[in-house]
Amino acid sequence: PMEEARTFLRGSDSILILHFALGSDDGIELLRTCPGRKVFRYHSVTPPEYFEGINQGYLEGCRAGKAQVAALPSLGIDLFLPDSRFCSEELVAAGVPAEKCCVVPPFHQADLLEDVEADLRELDRWNDGSVNLLTVGRVAPNKAHSILIDTFAAYCHLYDECSRLLVVGSLDPNLLPYYDRLQKQARRLGVESRVVFTGKVSLAALKAHYLAARLLLVASHHEGFCVPLVEAMRLRIPVVGYACPGVRDTIGDAGLLWDEADPVLLAASVHRVESDQSLAYQLAEVGWNRYAARFSNRRVEECFLEALGGVL
Structure with a gap:
């Protein structure tokens, strides 16, 4: 090559x-x-x-x-x-x-995600009356899944013991020690049966997970840009989490984000959004408008070509 x-x-x-x-x-x-x-x-x-x-x-x-x-x-x-x-x-x-x-933001599959039909079997699987919290992305240490699990455990114990955390993203065999730590953490906190690692899923299954979720939860400590936030904004899914710089640059004011990764604070924020339909709707609408203005693939293409114009 x-x-x-x-x-x-x-x-x-x-x-x-x-x-x-x-x-x-x-x-x-x-x-x-x-x-x-x-x-x-x-x-x-x-x-x-x-x-x-x-x-x-x-x-x-x-x-x-x-x-x-x-x-x-x-x-x-x-x-x-x-x-x-x-x-x-x-x-x-x-x-x-x-x-x-x-x-120039990266190109992404959010437009395809909007157009694809959701996997109905996956949708039925998770739409069982439980509150589903979703996180999307590669299972890697910078994504801070330990904070997500701590947050979910706090949410279970303080607000809703029947809720579920769906962890959607590839499980890299080179990172198995990290995955093992997360499983042990969930077991220690008594939420192992409520934390689901799906591994990599199809686009149709990914859409089903988004549609089954009440919100997207993020705690990543390092992101250059956070594509799952773009997907959530496109699908009008509210976002709660920790605002590392790359996350803040992506979501702006379209999420309920904090400058500290405190699991109890994040759990309270999840409860606030999950229990307040007006707030959830407002976050979803602000997110969709931000997506349309900044992150649609058409807009990204315009930015990309405009930037390249200086060297062509």
Whole structure:
């Protein structure tokens, strides 16, 4: 693949758009050697310390990624396209000129999610009268599932012992120690039978989980951009959670978010939204309007092409 890429990019009229979220020696080499215009699509690199004691390969990959970001100003890159303001601030902190950065959200499947028919078997499975809380995304340490489980346990014990937490997202075999910790935590807190890890699901099943949920719960401590929030806004699902910078950049004022990841506070917020239909409706409508104004794929395409106009 590298030889094919070099051949394809050998002309001075070529354009390289490199997506970056993990250390990549090949990617950096292409940036060094490409004679044409170079665009760096930055999704943020997860801080390596999240993988300490869990997976050495990911730890080293993220560490390498951080080091490579620090070297970007010397590579003659024409344009930087960070996913969010947070990602842009990371690049500027590494020495990238702010005038070379243009925030462009990532493309996503939220429009497809709206159009697809929900998996009715999954919908029937979860629509059994229980209050379903949903979290969506890869099961990885930076997503802070331990906070989610603590929050859910507090919600069960304080408000609704028959509720359920649906954890929808891929279970990476390289992160099994993390998954094992979460299962032990749920068992210790007495909520193991109410916390469901679904693994990766189809688009139709994902829609069913959204439609069966009262709200989307987030506690991630690091996000360059949070795509599940876009999906929730598109489907008018209210959002509750912790506002790390990438989450705040995505959701704005369209969620009930806090600057501290206090499980009791988050549980109380879940109860407030779940029990107040007017508030839930208001959050859902503000979210949908934010999606339409900023994050529809048509709007993202406009932003992307406008940004590229400076180097084409």
